[in-house]
Amino acid sequence: MKSHTISILVENRPGVLSRVAGLFTRRGFNIESLAVGTCEEPGMSRITAVVIADDEIIEQVKKQLNKLINVIKVIDITDTEHVAREIALIKVAAEPGASRAEVMQLADNFRARIIDVGTRSVILEMTGDTSKIDALVQLLCPYGIKELVRTGKIAMPRGSKTISPKK
Numbered sequence: 001m002k003s004h005t006i007s008i009l010v011e012n013r014p015g016v017l018s019r020v021a022g023l024f025t026r027r028g029f030n031i032e033s034l035a036v037g038t039c040e041e042p043g044m045s046r047i048t049a050v051v052i053a054d055d056e057i058i059e060q061v062k063k064q065l066n067k068l069i070n071v072i073k074v075i076d077i078t079d080t081e082h083v084a085r086e087i088a089l090i091k092v093a094a095e096p097g098a099s100r101a102e103v104m105q106l107a108d109n110f111r112a113r114i115i116d117v118g119t120r121s122v123i124l125e126m127t128g129d130t131s132k133i134d135a136l137v138q139l140l141c142p143y144g145i146k147e148l149v150r151t152g153k154i155a156m157p158r159g160s161k162t163i164s165p166k167k
Contacts, residue, residue: 003032004078005155006046007163009108011070011071019068027061029053033086033130036154041165044072048154051137072165077157083157087116087125088133093144094122103143110136121146 010016017036024031033050053061058076065074090112094100100122102164107114107124110132116123126133130153137148158162 001054002071003050003052004076005084006051006062007075007077007155008049008065009041009073009163010045010047010164011072012043012045013070013159016070020065020071023061023064024049024051025055033152034153036106038145042069044125048152050153052075054151059119073163075163077155081158082155084129084153085127086133086151086153087127088128088137088148088150090124090126090137090140090145091121091147092124092140093120095103095120099143103140104161106136106139112136120139128167
């Protein structure tokens with residue numbers, strides 16, 4: 001069992017996401033991460049799903065996904081060279097003084113942006129791979145994380161390889 005990043009090109013129609021997620025649910029898989037948005041193809045969206053499963057099961061799931069109405073293309077990009085990112089917003093307790101300065105220094109070290117400063121907290125915006133965001137979150141825990149929200153992982157293959165309906 002390993003983490004798989006699946007990219008699914010779909011027609012941008014009501015109910016498509018529900019059918020895709022339902023397929024994973026019926027197979028008994030928890031979707032670790034899910035991101036959906038419009039893409040370069042008019043009338044289409046790209047779904048990036050991260051699921052933990054073995055290679056054989058993922059092959060079966062890909063075949064079943066390809067049979068769904070409105071699904072154009074399905075690719076497991078786990079073992080191909082790809083770029084992957086997620087975004088996190090982290091609200092951290094940061095009283096004025098040393099505590100706030102330390103949080104701001106951590107943000108700077110991780111190239112996170114401070115997007116809001118309150119009287120007793122700051123909100124950081126972090127873009128990076130999952131492990132980098134996990135590391136920052138762990139280092140911020142002692143200061144008191146008041147709120148945390150993360151997008152799902154988004155990914156695309158490196159180089160000239162594309163996930164488009166053509167091909």
